[in-house]
Structure formats: structure tokens, C-alpha cells
Ligand SMILES: Nc1nc2c(c(=O)[nH]1)N[C@H]1C(S)=C(S)[C@@H](COP(=O)(O)O)O[C@H]1N2
């Protein structure tokens with residue numbers, strides 16, 4: 001259900017060019033919630049009116065409160081169990097929701113009573129016959145419905161605005177806390193001296209934290225309190241452990257430039273980003289966990305109910321598997337998994353839990369959250385390449401058409417397998433090699449550029465790449481679900 005929902009949303013948002021997919025999907029989710037609330041409000045409001053009318057306007061206040069409670073309690077409980085709690089504690093959230101619905105019920109109850117009384121006098125004072133009375137009643141009912149809709153709308157809008165303001169405040173707080181100490185603000189990127197420069201208009205090689213895509217099973221990320229948080233290590237261990245964040249930070253830190261991609265990313269989509277990850281290699285941590293014989297997998301549990309299982313073999317074979325506590329030199333932002341997430345090279349985001357709370361040591365493999373829901377159990381990042389920009393500067397084109405070169409640029413990415421070659425094809429011409437920029441690391445995307453001798457007309461540009469072992473990008477088109485999107489990226493432009 002959620003999987004299908006995300007896929008559909010990604011496709012719709014992509015097709016409509018609504019903006020960054022992750023953000024827009026969040027907004028769509030919230031809009032759906034608001035519409036749901038709105039419809040519930042209208043239905044329950046109409047029922048309330050019917051009841052208040054049946055008892056001729058008596059007990060309107062009490063009835064309103066009861067109806068408010070009837071809607072408010074489930075909403076509060078659902079909100080609680082889904083864990084959609086921003087920074088306010090769950091109880092405060094629940095109380096707040098119930099209070100809003102109580103007021104809503106009271107307002108509607110009173111509106112109903114007023115209306116019923118008004119309808120009553122109108123009917124009595126009009127003596128010209130049944131038809132007129134009926135029409136007055138109909139008008140009043142219509143007016144009531146308008147008012148009812150208005151009240152529901154008002155309360156929903158006020159609720160949404162208050163929620164938005166709180167969210168905006170939270171974001172502002174987060175970004176002021178976060179901007180300070182960012183590694184990228186005071187350091188040159190490791191490939192600053194690379195001779196191949198990105199074509200202007202290519203996406204930033206290092207994604208600013210605020211622009212990193214976001215994919216979560218919930219709309220609102222779980223807020224974890226650092227003082228109370230522990231990394232609980234249980235299961236097949238000599239002695240269960242509860243590590244603090246500081247204890248994890250005391251291990252020798254590992255810094256890695258990493259490109260993360262979501263398996264839901266369509267070819268050329270925006271569910272991909274690159275930053276500098278810092279944490280402790282699980283290989284280093286492993287001896288301190290004192291595993292019991294038979295231990296074969298680590299099951300990572302997350303604060304939002306998400307989970308995944310990592311083979312201990314993978315950890316022993318690859319020191320880059322890392323419990324990550326910082327991105328770009330600052331603690332993980334709440335939405336990106338504060339305080340702890342894992343990094344596993346070469347696989348999609350769906351295999352890599354954020355907001356880790358516990359590691360359960362087990363003796364067998366188990367499918368993770370998205371694997372249970374039908375997605376590929378390996379979720380290896382397939383090679384992909386994208387054209388970001390076909391540079392076009394009209395002034396230069398007109399200045400000297402014979403010597404005109406149009407720079408074309410973009411990215412290629414293959415998980416942890418490297419990129420050995422990128423080629424570009426114009427219309428049905430021969431494939432031509434692009435220049436590769438030295439990447440930030442072996443784990444990030446590679447920026448490429450190609451100098452195209454300009455020709456007038458309508459042209460289609462297509463890109464393809466090879467990984468470090470010379471394996472070509474998959475040409476056959478496939479949608480993201482269930483194995484990740486494949487196919488070549490093309491862009492057509494008129495000159
Ligand atoms: N706890 C938890 N971890 C999670 C997820 C989630 O919903 N909950 N989503 C996963 C998916 S599908 C992706 S693509 C990445 C996205 O990480 P980001 O939001 O920091 O970009 O987180 C992964 N880890």
C-alpha cells in the first residue's frame with residue numbers, strides 16, 4: 001500500500017514537475033490527511049446536526065462535546081500509535097488534538113442549535129402554506145450546510161496553519177543549529193583540483209543538507225532525545241549493551257563521501273544525494289559486542305518501526321559498513337535519522353535504517369521492512385547516468401556558429417562499483433566518450449561532461465555508463481518497483 005503510494009506519488013510529481021519529489025510527496029500526504037479530516041468533519045458534523053435537530057436543540061453543547069470526543073479520540077490515538085509526533089511529546093500532542101476537536105464539536109453543536117431555532121421561527125412565521133415553509137427550510141438547510149462547511153473548513157485550516165507554523169519554527173531552529181560547524185563551510189572538497197570541471201547547470205557535486213532528498217514511512221520523523229537514547233544491543237551476545245552516542249563517538253571516526261539513492265528513484269529522478277558521512281565502522285565495533293556462537297545477522301530496529309537485517313559476513317568483509325552519527329560534520333538532522341543511521345555500500349536507501357534504537361543479534365536472515373512489502377531483497381543500486389544540462393548560451397551561438405561547442409553535463413552512479421566510462425549519443429549518431437571528473441570518492445556519483453559541436457535543429461541526447469568492472473548500464477526500461485528503475489536517460493532540446 002505505502003509502496004504503491006510512494007511510487008504513484010513519485011510518478012505524478014515527476015510528470016507534473018511539482019518540485020523536489022520527497023518534499024512534494026510529504027505535502028501530498030499531508031494534503032490527503034487534511035482532506036480526510038475535512039470529509040470526516042463534514043459527515044460527523046451533519047450527523048451532529050441531525051441529532052441536535054431530533055432533540056430540538058436541547059443539549060447542543062453536550063452533544064457537540066461528545067461528537068468532538070468521538071472524532072478527536074481516534075485521531076489522537078492513531079496519531080499516537082503511528083508515532084507521528086514531531087518535537088512535542090506524544091501526550092501533549094494527543095491532548096492538543098482532543099482539545100481542538102472538543103472546541104470544534106462545541107462550535108458546531110451551537111451552530112446547529114441556533115439554526116434549528118431559526119428554522120423553527122421562520123417556519124412558524126411563514127403562513128402562506130406548506131410550499132413556502134418547505135422552501136424556507138430548504139434555504140436554511142442550505143445555509144446551514146454552508147456554515148457547517150465553513151466551520152469545518154475554518155477549523156481545519158486553522159489547525160493546518162498552526163501545524164505548519166510549528167513545523168516552520170522547528171525547521172528554522174534545526175537549520176540554525178545545523179549550519180554552524182558544517183564541514184563543507186570550512187573545507188575544500190577533496191577533488192577541488194580535478195581538471196575536468198562540471199558544466200554550469202550540473203547539480204551540485206556535494207548536496208547541501210537541506211536539499212538532500214528524504215524518504216520515510218511516516219510524514220513526521222520521530223524525534224529522539226539524545227540524553228534518553230541508547231543503542232541497545234541484545235540477542236546473541238554475552239551481555240546486552242546500551243551504548244550512548246558519546247560512547248560511539250569515542251571510537252576512531254570514519255569519514256566517507258557517499259551518494260545515497262532511493263530504490264523508488266526513477267531514471268533521472270531527484271531521490272539521490274551526496275554528502276560526507278561520519279561514524280564508526282561496524283567492523284571496529286564488532287569485537288566489543290561479544291557475539292555468541294551462531295550469531296550471523298544484525299537486525300537493526302528503528303524508532304519509527306522500520307527495520308533491516310545485515311549479515312555479519314558483510315560487516316566482516318567491508319570496513320565501510322558504518323554506524324553513522326554525522327552528516328557534513330554535524331549531528332544527523334532529525335529527518336535524516338538523528339541520532340544514528342547505518343551505511344551499507346552499494347545498496348539502496350531502503351536497506352539502511354535511520355533512527356536506529358537497537359541492534360538485535362540473530363542467527364538467521366530475515367526480510368526487512370520493504371523486503372516484506374515485495375521490494376528486491378538485495379536492492380543493489382543499478383548503474384545510472386543522467387544528463388543535467390545541455391548548456392546553451394544564445395549569445396555565443398549567434399557570435400560564431402562554426403566554432404560553437406555546446407557543453408553537456410551530468411552524473412553517473414553505480415553504488416560502490418565506480419564508474420569507468422560514460423558515453424553520449426546525439427540523435428542516432430555514434431556513441432562518444434565523455435570526460436569524467438575525479439569523484440569525491442569511490443562511493444559517490446561521478447560528474448561527466450561532453451563537448452558537443454553545435455548543430456541547429458531538434459536533437460535528442462542519450463547517456464549511458466559502465467561500472468568499475470566494465471559492466472554496462474542496463475538498457476532495458478523498468479519501473480522502480482520492485483528492483484529499482486533501469487533504462488537510458490534521454491533529453492530532447494530545440495536549437
Ligand atoms: N527508520 C527508517 N529508516 C529509513 C527509512 C524509513 O522510512 N525509516 N527509509 C529508507 C529509505 S527508503 C531511504 S531511500 C533512505 C532515505 O534516507 P534520507 O531520507 O536521509 O535521504 O532511508 C532509509 N531508512
Ligand SMILES: [Mo]
Pocket residue numbers: 215261262263264348349350
Ligand atoms: Mo528508498
